[in-house]
Amino acid sequence: MRLADTENIAAYIREWWQQSLPPLRGLVLAGGKSQRMQTDKGRLRYHELEQREYAAQLLAAVCQDVHVSCRPDQLVDLLPGLTPLPDRFLDLGPMSGLLSAMQLDPNAAWLVVACDLPFLSEATLRHLVGHRNAGKVATAFRSPDNEFPEPLITIWEPRSYAVLLRFLGLGYSCPRKVLINSDIELLAAPAPQELRNVNTPEERKAAQQELSGKSM
Template identity: 55%
Template structure:
């Protein structure tokens, strides 16, 4: 429901399902508002920081125009269009006529790794405060907005933190304090924050398939001294914080109680639903998703995947040498892939490979391509048995 200003009005409703919400701020999980300086100085600082960080991260900047005299809508918006998309040579531009509410903003900025905003106009869940004598009064008016200050900067001509800042931020002495011109240390601060905020990696073994082509549960095949789904889960423990075995709800009682199961809540979608169910459970975690029918998978392949993980991408995946497409079921899916997966589902697609093909992903070539071999039929099973027997005999 909207009020006259077009903003969404949220009303509590007792029938709403309790969901784990991602740790978003106004725009993104990782966002900082720079306050305490003239807008021109904030733009300059943001530009320097973004220029340095953009080598490794997708950065976004938020500001408000000061062209108060401009009242005419641009382009075809003036004619009544809702959107106007322009494909420029070096960039794309999309103009909107509608207001953005908090839900729209988070959706729009979901692909960014971090957001820096002009705090004179926009609030974020973390702040960088510039101590500038000529903005003392303005900063004092914004004292209530300083809810999570993480960095203090001294402007030229200012040699100490204001007393009202000290009173408002009890731990101010534990915060890093640099000159605003010390770009090297400021960039180092943001790099450290980004590394600290790197999403935890959990493991998800896909064992909820019906194995119709095989004729029996592939996850139960004993290739390495135990059922394959448990063998895969045990391998993932060395690389993941927590490991889950994905299953159908009717399978959950079959899973060994010493392993944590995660039943599908997006049903009828195969592996796609399993991945979405994992993000529904822990939306701020990354998920190393692996199929249970990869009998030749080994720890070096998992080590190579995790060592080359790129949290800035939607996912990090192996490239299939047979079909030259990403292998979606031995892939690290980052938290930013969750809304992407939901968006594809809303458009009628439930193929995780299609998501990888049409998004920014980091693709790796397996050092040993055999590890990507999956088993779907009895004939393939017999062939892999021979490969494993030869491997054991050679050891």
């Protein structure tokens, strides 16, 4: 290519950059105890599928493969076709699943999605992946409720593994604290309402009513 051929040079650089990115793998966080919901949130059905299966299906559209993070005692309840990833770090909340994924493949980036997000769409995940900055620790959406990042709809790059372990060594097991205090790409969500967590029976009832209304 000639030096003046800036368009083709730029296209070549973009293609090279995309090919050199760490692979993107998906992780559904479904290992929580769901104490406020009083039943396993991953097994609820807001759509035709269980939530953990629904989230895995969304991730499969943008990731090379998908694992479902779960407690060892949940393995017997996992549906066929879902790939389990039992927690290797216990009693750390979402950090348990995240660190277990990093330990499984520390050279991959992990797109993490919680199982209690029934409004989440493939379009929102594609927006996140399309604006991924692999040069940062992570790429995350800004919460619609405050200026903080949402840690459970986030792409965690390979370099985040050491950062997560360092914070854990300091006594912090909250992924949001890691994001707040790290060099990340923070995005405005294209559809902020999709980041809404459903954690209680009352919220579940309201979400089911809203979603059933949309499908009519």
